[in-house]
Amino acid sequence: MRLRDPTTASRLAHTAAAADDMPAAPAILDRAALDAIAAGYSAGSHLLHALVALFRDEGHKQLAHLHDALRRGDQATAARAAHTLKSSSAALGARRLSEHCHHIEHALHTGTPAAIEAWIDDATHAFEAALAAMHEALAGTEPPA
Numbered sequence: 499m500r501l502r503d504p505t506t507a508s509r510l511a512h513t514a515a516a517a518d519d520m521p522a523a524p525a526i527l528d529r530a531a532l533d534a535i536a537a538g539y540s541a542g543s544h545l546l547h548a549l550v551a552l553f554r555d556e557g558h559k560q561l562a563h564l565h566d567a568l569r570r571g572d573q574a575t576a577a578r579a580a581h582t583l584k585s586s587s588a589a590l591g592a593r594r595l596s597e598h599c600h601h602i603e604h605a606l607h608t609g610t611p612a613a614i615e616a617w618i619d620d621a622t623h624a625f626e627a628a629l630a631a632m633h634e635a636l637a638g639t640e641p642p643a
Contacts, residue, residue, distance in 0.1 A: 524593035526624065527631035531591025543639040550632045553590055557583060557625050564602070564618060577606040583621070592628035595621060 535549065536542030560583040567576035584599035598621035605614050 524597050526592070526594050526627045527635065528591035528593050529635050531589070532632070532635055535590075543636075546636060546639070549590060550629075550636060553586055553592075553632070554629055556586065557629075560586075561618075561622055561625060568614065568618075573606045573611070577603050580606065580621075583625075587625075587628065590628075590632065592624070592632075595624035595628050598624050 532546055536546050539545050560579045563579040564576050564583070567573070567579060580599045580603040584596050584603060587593075587599065588596040598617055602614055602617045602621060605611050605617065
């Protein structure tokens with residue numbers, strides 16, 4: 499396709515270059531992380547089911563702590579909740595959630611909370627998506643007795 503208008507061609511080239519510079523969103527779930535955990539233990543399937551249940555329960559608590567701390571203006575507690583969720587999600591392969599929590603934590607530590615509410619909404623959606631992906635990944639594996 500040949501563009502006749504050099505201004506349009508220039509704008510399209512600039513837009514394409516900007517898109518190339520934007521990092522792709524991380525995967526919701528890196529299943530290799532779950533596979534590595536399962537492979538490292540004789541009761542790997544049982545361990546994964548227990549870890550996902552713990553992640554679900556603690557993740558809900560950390561998101562609630564994050565919301566509550568922000569309402570109270572307690573940035574230190576909010577940052578700690580974001581950090582905890584960032585670490586646990588990274589350990590289980592929930593890459594997108596971990597990245598959102600990293601942004602929240604960074605914003606709280608640097609005093610730039612302008613986008614925190616949007617990041618928290620994104621983190622909440624990423625948490626639910628990660629849980630769904632984890633349950634899908636564990637489907638067909640033996641649940642704990």
